[in-house]
Amino acid sequence: MKARYFHRVAQLTPTRLWINNPTREQADWAIAEGAVGCTSNPSYSQKMLDHPTEGPYALALLDEAVGETANAHQAAIRFQQKLVKPIAAKFEPQLAQAGGPSGYVSIQGDPIDEEDPEQLIEESLANRRVAPNIACKIPATTVGLKAMEALIAQDVPINATEIFAVSQLIALCETYERVARQSGRAPVLFMSHIAGIYDDFLQKYAADNQIDIAPDVLFQAGLAAARKVYAVMEARGYRCHFVSGGSRGLHHFTELVGGRMYITINWEGTADKLLAQDPPVVERLFNPVPQRVIDELLEKLPDFRRGYLDDGLSPAEFESFGPVQLFRSSFIKSWKKVLAVADERRRVLA
Numbered sequence: 001m002k003a004r005y006f007h008r009v010a011q012l013t014p015t016r017l018w019i020n021n022p023t024r025e026q027a028d029w030a031i032a033e034g035a036v037g038c039t040s041n042p043s044y045s046q047k048m049l050d051h052p053t054e055g056p057y058a059l060a061l062l063d064e065a066v067g068e069t070a071n072a073h074q075a076a077i078r079f080q081q082k083l084v085k086p087i088a089a090k091f092e093p094q095l096a097q098a099g100g101p102s103g104y105v106s107i108q109g110d111p112i113d114e115e116d117p118e119q120l121i122e123e124s125l126a127n128r129r130v131a132p133n134i135a136c137k138i139p140a141t142t143v144g145l146k147a148m149e150a151l152i153a154q155d156v157p158i159n160a161t162e163i164f165a166v167s168q169l170i171a172l173c174e175t176y177e178r179v180a181r182q183s184g185r186a187p188v189l190f191m192s193h194i195a196g197i198y199d200d201f202l203q204k205y206a207a208d209n210q211i212d213i214a215p216d217v218l219f220q221a222g223l224a225a226a227r228k229v230y231a232v233m234e235a236r237g238y239r240c241h242f243v244s245g246g247s248r249g250l251h252h253f254t255e256l257v258g259g260r261m262y263i264t265i266n267w268e269g270t271a272d273k274l275l276a277q278d279p280p281v282v283e284r285l286f287n288p289v290p291q292r293v294i295d296e297l298l299e300k301l302p303d304f305r306r307g308y309l310d311d312g313l314s315p316a317e318f319e320s321f322g323p324v325q326l327f328r329s330s331f332i333k334s335w336k337k338v339l340a341v342a343d344e345r346r347r348v349l350a
Helices: 005-012 024-032 044-050 055-068 072-096 117-128 142-153 166-183 195-208 221-236 267-277 291-300 302-308 322-349
Strands: 016-020 037-039 104-107 134-139 158-163 189-194 241-245 261-266
Touching (some): 005 267, 016 024, 016 267, 024 072, 024 267, 037 261, 044 055, 055 072, 055 322, 072 104, 072 117, 104 158, 117 134, 142 166, 158 166, 158 322, 166 189, 189 195, 195 241, 221 291, 221 302, 261 267, 291 302, 302 322
Parallel strands (some): 016 037, 016 261, 037 104, 158 189, 241 261
C-alpha cells in the first residue's frame, strides 16, 4: 500500500511535519501522519474558545484559570498553559527518540508585554514547567535576544520566532554561539522563519503603493527569503533547527520540501488538503530563484531588500520591521479578546 503524503516526505527527505495551533483531535491526527512537533502562538487561546467543538472545553479551562488567578493577565497565561499541556503530553513520547529534536511543543505567551526581558524570562520559565518537552517561543528582537541570553545559559529549549530577515538569523545564532561558549550550555534552538506573513506584508505594500511588479515575481518573495535564510544557516554551520511557519498556502510546504527543516502548518486548510491532494514528493527547496526575480524584488520592495540582505537590518530595527509588526498585531488582537473574556468570566463566576 502506498504510504500517505507526510510519511513519504519523511521517508524520502529530511523535511518533517509540525502542526500549528491544533485541537486535541488534530494533534492526534497529525501525530498519526508523522508530525514530530507542534507550535502554538498567542492566537491559540482565542481560536480554541471560538472553535465549534473545542469551545466548551476551552471555556471550562478558562474558568479554572480565572479561579486560580488574581487578574485577566494571569488568567490568560494560565489558560494558555492549560490548553497546551495535554497537547504536549501527546508529543512527549517522541522526546527520547533518536534522529533529531522530536517531540517539542512551543508556547509563545503574552504578546502585549514584550518590552521587558525580565518578564519574557519569567514567563518562559513558567511555561517551561508545563511539560518536559516545552520549547519557549520568543521573538527575535533586541529584547527577545536579551531574554534568550539568560535562558540559553539556563539550558532552556528555545523557539526563536518572528524571524523574517537574514540579519535576524545571524544575530540570533551569533548570540546563541557566544552564550553557549560562555556558559557551557547548548539547549535545543529552533529558528522560525515566517514566509507566509512576509508574503502578506509585501503583497499589501505592493497593492497600497501601486508597485508595478508581476504577480508571479511577487508570489516568490517569501519563499526566496526562506531559501536565503536556510542557505546562510547551512553555510555558516549554525546549530539551530529551521522551522518554517506562517503558511498561507500549500506552496509554503511543498516548495520547501527537501530541506533539513520542520514545516509547521495548520491541520485544517493545509495539512488536510495536502493529504487529500496527495502530491508527489519532490525536493524543491534547492531550486534556484532566478536572479532576475531577486533583482526585481530587491529593486521594487524596500522591505524585501531589508530582509534579504545579510546586513539589511540593524538589531535596533528588528522590532519595528513591518512584517514583525504585522505578525505581532494579529497576536495582540487575539490576546486582548481572551483578556476580555477572562474579565467577563470573572464577573459571571463571582
